[in-house]
Each structure stands twice: as structure tokens, then as C-alpha cells.
Amino acid sequence: MALVDRAQIDRAHNDHAHNDHAHIDRAHHLRFLLLGSIEAGDGSGLVELSASKMRTLLATLLLARSRIVPDSRIAAMLWGEHPPATSEAQIQIYVSRLRQKLGVPIVRQRPGYLLEVDPGQLDLVVFEQLARRGRDLLERGVAREAGEVLTRALALWRGPALAGATDLLTDAERPQLEEAKLATLEDRIDADLALRRHAELVAELTGLVADHPWRERLRGQLMLALYRSGRQAEAVTAYEELRRLLADDLSIEPGNDLRELFTRVLAADPGLDAPAGGDAPVRPSAAAPVRPAQLPPDTADFTGRLAESEHLAAMLERHDAGAPLAGCVISGMAGVGKTALAVHVAHQCQDSYPDGQLYVDLRGLTAEPVTPLDALGGMLRALGVDAAVVPPGLDDRVKLYRSRLIRQRVLVLLDNAASEQQVRPLLPTGRDCGVLVTGRARLSALEGLPILDLDVLAPAHALTLLGRIVGEERMRAEHAEAERIVALCGHLPLSIRIAGARLAAKPYWRLARLARRLDVQHRRLDELRIADSNVRTSLIQSYQGLSPAARHAFRLLALLDVPNFSLWTAAVVLDTKVAEARDLAEQLVDARLLDSLPATSGMSDQYRFHALVRALALERAAVEEHPKERRAALTRVMGASTWPNWVGTWSRSWAHCT
Structure with a gap:
């Protein structure tokens, strides 16, 4: 068979795509539907897309929002982790058929379409x-128009998103689409509450709460609708049901907002009542607090961290002339317990800050992090500044905020920070205030605040935490399996809590059953999720913040099935110079996706993956790296290594390249 140049194939594909421009008028009149069954059509009717793989291909391309979709991503959505050897040719056939059916130019552009x-x-x-x-209209208080717009948005949904696609695509993409729908539905309900439609909402909210029992915003909306309908006792019952559910299943308490609403319902706060005329406030108003008390509840089963707690408490007592600001930055990987530790210490120290405690979740690694401007607006209102006189500009808000805190002993907890730029305007200048900042990045440029690097739990403390969730009797009955579970969880508090919550929810399960499920590496992250707690989701936020080159390095370096590896090995795997490999590795270290080990005499820099981080990296490699690229990386290492132990490592690592 004659060999054909790859570029020649691409040109042929794109020539075919350009021929589709004859259908350009129709292409611009096509409508593509993903919020329900996957469909495409125009005024003359729908295009027949009977094959599941055809629908999956179309949806995968559309979800990329006019960006290139790599062949590896398409193959993963069509066939999973083990696509056929002919996958590239089959994808070309599906693309060609899709072009013919839709009359749209699907362009071949390496590495995909x-x-x-x-x-x-x-x-x-x-x-x-x-x-x-x-949502914007809602925040401006224009409830009637907001409700109409949100109703139009929800009307676009015709059923479960991406219906008719492969399970591979729906499992990967449907959850976030359904989450967006539910958040929009909650916004529409807020608009209806503002329009005094509380009585009509009770039935709808009762059904929604039954479908989403852990969703606190829906529960709060039901409580408010019941209260405004003269059903105060039922509003209290709705809260108590959630409190018991969270305590029994997850060993946590409801959030601060819901607890505040519960307190106001019990007190029959007049501020909860809808006004007699005009739009009601979108959120029930409260009197300006004199002493803010915004800390989330302390973790009931907080475990270990004695040395860290004492260190942080000492940092919060540094009100001497040599310390410009009392406090500390707590840094560490996703799920290591930064927030739990900060909140625990803040509760222990709150008597030292009698003028109040401010708390802001900065949502630093989400798609919409809180801006300093918005954070200051909320903090000023919590400090008693009327919303009508909060300055519109950032500089003026900073000045007013710091003026308010002069000669005040207030503790400020800034959670989930992404950068120094996000945090710096929120730091008070008064020496009497204290600050705790949590974030995955080290935030070393925050002047005057020392850094505490938080590691995973010690094995004994990890076992204690699991025992407090599942019960000591089950732990004693299967002690070895309990040790195995916390080890497979990487001694990471979040993963241990999720594992414990799953066992607590299934008292008939033996611990060995969960241990066996966790022992399957490529399924481990699937097991470590319950309700809205998900190890994969927490870790992937760090991954998504990386540069493309750092993502590529993350995926390839995880192929090495070794306890740790050298900078020299990283350079060989990445096929780059040592200096560039160091830059990429340090990007991963800064993102808390790779650990840098202490230097030892005669050895180059050494690095190590946490087991769960490596599991994520291998998942992304299977989806985003072609098997040829994975095999080439390991072949380079084997060819360059003289270490005899690489023979065994080779066979283990090679399993991730097929």
C-alpha cells in the first residue's frame, strides 16, 4: 500500500469542507439543539441523525464552542479508553457523513476538527x-422582567441534555449542564418570591427539594415560601429535615445563610415578610449588623492538626509593633482541609476578636471568582454600611473598609483565594485585626503574612477521622481494611470524608467492599464522590488553571509508575531541555498538582505525585493524549535510562499507553 502524506490527507479533507460552502445559506439558518435530544434543523424540518455516534460527534464539536476538538477527545467520547485501531479513519467517515447531512463546513485542523x-x-x-x-436583572431588583427572561431560558430545555449521545459523552458533560439549569431555576424562583407568588411556589419547591434533598438554596426558598404562606411550623420542619440529613449522611451542618434564615423564621422576623405592594426584595433584608459573625460552622468531627492549630493561633496573637498584620496564609492541595482548619482556628480565637468575624469565599478557581470590588461590597454591608452609600469604585471601597476597621478587633477569613491581586485589597491595615487566607497557591507576595503549607493527615489521624464518621465498632471489626481505605484515599481529608460518608450511608456494606472498589485505580475517582462532594471536581479546577504546556506535562509525567522522579527524567519524558522541564514542573508544584521533594546531596531535583492527583492525570492522558504520544514518552525514558529497576517500571507504565 502506498504511503500518503498526512498533510495531503488534511488538505483533501479541508478541500471537501470548503466545497460545503455551497450550502452556506442553509448553514447559517440551521439551529442546533443540545438541551434535550441532540437535533439540528431549519425552517424546513429536522436533519435525520439516527446514529448515536453521529449525534455524539456533532454534540462534541458543538460543546467546544467553535474551538478545535482533538481526535483523542472525539475518540474518547465515541469509544472510551480503548478506541479501535481504525478510530481515526472512522472519525473521518463520521465527519464526512455529518458534512453531507448538515451542509456545514467541518474543518480538519490538527490535532482535530x-x-x-x-x-x-x-x-x-x-x-x-x-x-x-x-440573573443581572434579578440582582438589580427588577424581579418581574427577570422572571420573564429566566422563564424563556428554561423553556429551551426539552428534556435531559444530550439525549441520544453515548453514555461516555453524557457522563462527562451532562452534570454541569443540568447544574446550570437548576441554578437558573433557582433564580426564577427567587424572582417569583420577590413577586409575592409564595403560595403557588410551595408545591413546586416541595417536589424540587425531594429530588435534590441536599440543595440548600432550594431548601431556603421552600422555607421562605412556607413562612410567607403562614406556615411557620412547616418552614422550621423543612430546616430540621435537612439538618438531620446532613448530620446523618455527611456529618456536617447546614451553611451559614440557611442557619441565619432558620433563626429569623423562628424569631418571626418582619424582614422576611413580602411587602404589600410592588416587587418584594429579591433576598430578604436584614438590619445592618453591629458585630458581624459570618464564620461557617466548625467541623464537628475535626481531627488532628494540633500543631498547625497552635501555630495559627499564635500567628493571630501577633499584635506587636514588629508585625504589620496578625495572621497567616494556609496553602495546600485540593481537599487537604485548608478551609476546615482555618474555620476551626477562627472559632477557637473568636473571643480575641470581640468586634466580629468576616468571612468571604473568594471562589478563586471557579469560572467566576469573586472580585475584590464585590467582596468589599459585601464586607462593608456586614460592617453596617448601608448599601445605598457603598462607594461604586474599588479604591473608595478599600479606603472605607480600612477606615471602618481602624481600632476594631475583627478577624477576617478569606477562603479559596486565587492570587495576591484578589486578596490584597481585602487586607485590613489596623494592627488589631487578624487575617486567615486559604488557597492552593502559596501567595508568597502577600507582605507580612507567613505561609503554612498544609500536608495530608498522618495515618493515625486519618484512621481516627474515618472512625468518627463510620463508627468505632465497624473500624474494630475490619481494622486492616480501614487502614487500606485511608491509604487508598491518600490520607486526604476530603477523600476520607467522602469514603466515610458512603460507608455511613450503607451500614450493610463491609469496609472490604469499598476497599476493593477503591483499589481499582482507573475507577478510584469515580468512587470518591457523594452528593456535591467530589474529589475529581476539586482536583480538576487546579488542572483547568494550567497553561496548555503545563497540562501536557502533567499528563505525560503521570505515565511514570514510580514513587518519585528526577528533573532529568522529566526532561526526557517531555522531550525538552532541563531548564524548560524545571519551569513546567514548578508550574505544577505551584498549582499543587506535583510535590517537590527536599533536595538531597548528589541528586537533582525530585518530584512526586499524590496518588489521587496521578489518577486524574492518567484520566486526562487517556482522553487528551494519543497512545502514540504516550508510548513515545516512555520509550524515550527507557532508551535513556541505565537503571535496572526501570524494567519493572516500564511494564507498569506501559499499561497506561494502550
Whole structure:
């Protein structure tokens, strides 16, 4: 068989795509639907897309929002971790058929395919635009128009998103789409509450709470609707049901907002009542607090961390002339317990800060982190500044905030910070205040605040934490399996809590059963999720913040099935110079996706993956790296290594390349 140049194939594919421009008028009139069954059509009717893989290909291209979709991503959505050897040829066939059916140019552009559509052609984009507009109107207090816009957004949904696609695609993409829908529904309910439609909402909210029992915002909306309907006792019962559910299943308490609403319902706070005329406030108003008390509840089963707690408490007592600001930055990987430790210490020290405690979740690694401007607006209102006189500009808000805190002993907890730029405007200048900042990045440029690097739990403390969740009797009955579970969880508090919550929810399970499930590496992250707690989701936020080159390095370095590896080995795997490999490795260290080991005499820099981080990296490698690229990386190492132990490592690592 004659060999054909790859570039020649690409040119042939793109020539075919350009021929589709004869259908350009029709292409611009097409509408693509993902919020329900996957469909495409225009005024003359729907295009027949009977094959599941055809629908999956179309949806995968559309979800990329006019960006290139790599072949590896398409193959993963069509066939999973083990695509056929002919996957590239089969994808080309599916693309060709899709072009013919739709009459749209799907362009071959290495390393994948590109489908460009106008935003108004895709129902998902239209939904997102309407949802944002409705949310903006809601925040401005224009409830009636907000409700109309949000209702239009929700009307675009025709059923479960991506219906008709492969399970591989729906498992990967449907949860976040359904989450966006539910958040928009909650916004629409807020608009209805503001329009005094509380009585009509009770039935709808009762059903929604039954479907989403852990969702605190829905529960709060039900409580408010019941209270405004003259059903105070039922509003209290709705709260107590959630409190018991969270305590029994997850060993946690409801959040601060819901607890505050519960207190106001018990007190029959007049501020909860809807006004007699006009739009009601979108959120029930409260009197300006004199002493803010915004700390989340302390963790009931907080375990270990005695040395760290004492260190942080000492840092919060540094009110001497040599310390410009009392406090500390707590840094560490996802799920290591930064927030739990900060909140625990803040509760222990709150008597030292009699003028109050401020808390802000900065949501630093989410798609919409809290800006300093918005954070200051909330903090000023909590300090008693009327919303009508909060300055519009950042500089003026900073000045007013710091003026308010002069000669005040207030503890400020800034949670989930992404950068120094996000935190710096929120730091008070008064020597009497204290600050705790948590974040995955070390934030070393925050002047005057020392850094505490938080590691995973010691094995004994990890076992204690698991025992407090599942019960000592089960732990004694299967002590070896309990040790195995916490080890497979990497002694990470979040993963241990999730494992414990799953066991607590299934008292008939033996610990050995969960241990066996966790022992399957490629399924481990699937097991470590319950309700809205998910190890994979927490870790992937760090991954998504990386540069493309650092993501590529993250995926390839995880192929090495070794306890730790040298900088020299990293350079060989990445096929780059040592200096560039060091830069990439340090990006991963800064993102808390790789550990840098202490230097030892005669050895180059050494690095190590946490087991769960490596599990995520291997998942992403299977989806985003072609098997040839994975095999080439390991072949380079084997060819360059003289270490005899690499023979065994080779066979283990090679298993991730097929």
C-alpha cells in the first residue's frame, strides 16, 4: 500500500469542507439543539441523525464552542479508553457523513476538527445568555422582567441534555449542564418570591427539594415560601429535615445563610415578610449588623492538626509593633482541609476578636471568582454600611473598609483565594485585626503574612477521622481494611470524608467492599464522590488553571509508575531541555498538582505525585493524549535510562499507553 502524506490527507479533507460552502445559506439558518435530544434543523424540518455516534460527534464539536476538538477527545467520547485501531479513519467517515447531512463546513485542523457556528444557532449558548441576563436583572431588583427572561431560558430545555449521545459523552458533560439549569431555576424562583407568588411556589419547591434533598438554596426558598404562606411550623420542619440529613449522611451542618434564615423564621422576623405592594426584595433584608459573625460552622468531627492549630493561633496573637498584620496564609492541595482548619482556628480565637468575624469565599478557581470590588461590597454591608452609600469604585471601597476597621478587633477569613491581586485589597491595615487566607497557591507576595503549607493527615489521624464518621465498632471489626481505605484515599481529608460518608450511608456494606472498589485505580475517582462532594471536581479546577504546556506535562509525567522522579527524567519524558522541564514542573508544584521533594546531596531535583492527583492525570492522558504520544514518552525514558529497576517500571507504565 502506498504511503500518503498526512498533510495531503488534511488538505483533501479541508478541500471537501470548503466545497460545503455551497450550502452556506442553509448553514447559517440551521439551529442546533443540545438541551434535550441532540437535533439540528431549519425552517424546513429536522436533519435525520439516527446514529448515536453521529449525534455524539456533532454534540462534541458543538460543546467546544467553535474551538478545535482533538481526535483523542472525539475518540474518547465515541469509544472510551480503548478506541479501535481504525478510530481515526472512522472519525473521518463520521465527519464526512455529518458534512453531507448538515451542509456545514467541518474543518480538519490538527490535532482535530473545528465546527464554527454563530452563538444564536446553538440553544445552549442562547440559554446561557438569557440566564445571565435574568440573573443581572434579578440582582438589580427588577424581579418581574427577570422572571420573564429566566422563564424563556428554561423553556429551551426539552428534556435531559444530550439525549441520544453515548453514555461516555453524557457522563462527562451532562452534570454541569443540568447544574446550570437548576441554578437558573433557582433564580426564577427567587424572582417569583420577590413577586409575592409564595403560595403557588410551595408545591413546586416541595417536589424540587425531594429530588435534590441536599440543595440548600432550594431548601431556603421552600422555607421562605412556607413562612410567607403562614406556615411557620412547616418552614422550621423543612430546616430540621435537612439538618438531620446532613448530620446523618455527611456529618456536617447546614451553611451559614440557611442557619441565619432558620433563626429569623423562628424569631418571626418582619424582614422576611413580602411587602404589600410592588416587587418584594429579591433576598430578604436584614438590619445592618453591629458585630458581624459570618464564620461557617466548625467541623464537628475535626481531627488532628494540633500543631498547625497552635501555630495559627499564635500567628493571630501577633499584635506587636514588629508585625504589620496578625495572621497567616494556609496553602495546600485540593481537599487537604485548608478551609476546615482555618474555620476551626477562627472559632477557637473568636473571643480575641470581640468586634466580629468576616468571612468571604473568594471562589478563586471557579469560572467566576469573586472580585475584590464585590467582596468589599459585601464586607462593608456586614460592617453596617448601608448599601445605598457603598462607594461604586474599588479604591473608595478599600479606603472605607480600612477606615471602618481602624481600632476594631475583627478577624477576617478569606477562603479559596486565587492570587495576591484578589486578596490584597481585602487586607485590613489596623494592627488589631487578624487575617486567615486559604488557597492552593502559596501567595508568597502577600507582605507580612507567613505561609503554612498544609500536608495530608498522618495515618493515625486519618484512621481516627474515618472512625468518627463510620463508627468505632465497624473500624474494630475490619481494622486492616480501614487502614487500606485511608491509604487508598491518600490520607486526604476530603477523600476520607467522602469514603466515610458512603460507608455511613450503607451500614450493610463491609469496609472490604469499598476497599476493593477503591483499589481499582482507573475507577478510584469515580468512587470518591457523594452528593456535591467530589474529589475529581476539586482536583480538576487546579488542572483547568494550567497553561496548555503545563497540562501536557502533567499528563505525560503521570505515565511514570514510580514513587518519585528526577528533573532529568522529566526532561526526557517531555522531550525538552532541563531548564524548560524545571519551569513546567514548578508550574505544577505551584498549582499543587506535583510535590517537590527536599533536595538531597548528589541528586537533582525530585518530584512526586499524590496518588489521587496521578489518577486524574492518567484520566486526562487517556482522553487528551494519543497512545502514540504516550508510548513515545516512555520509550524515550527507557532508551535513556541505565537503571535496572526501570524494567519493572516500564511494564507498569506501559499499561497506561494502550
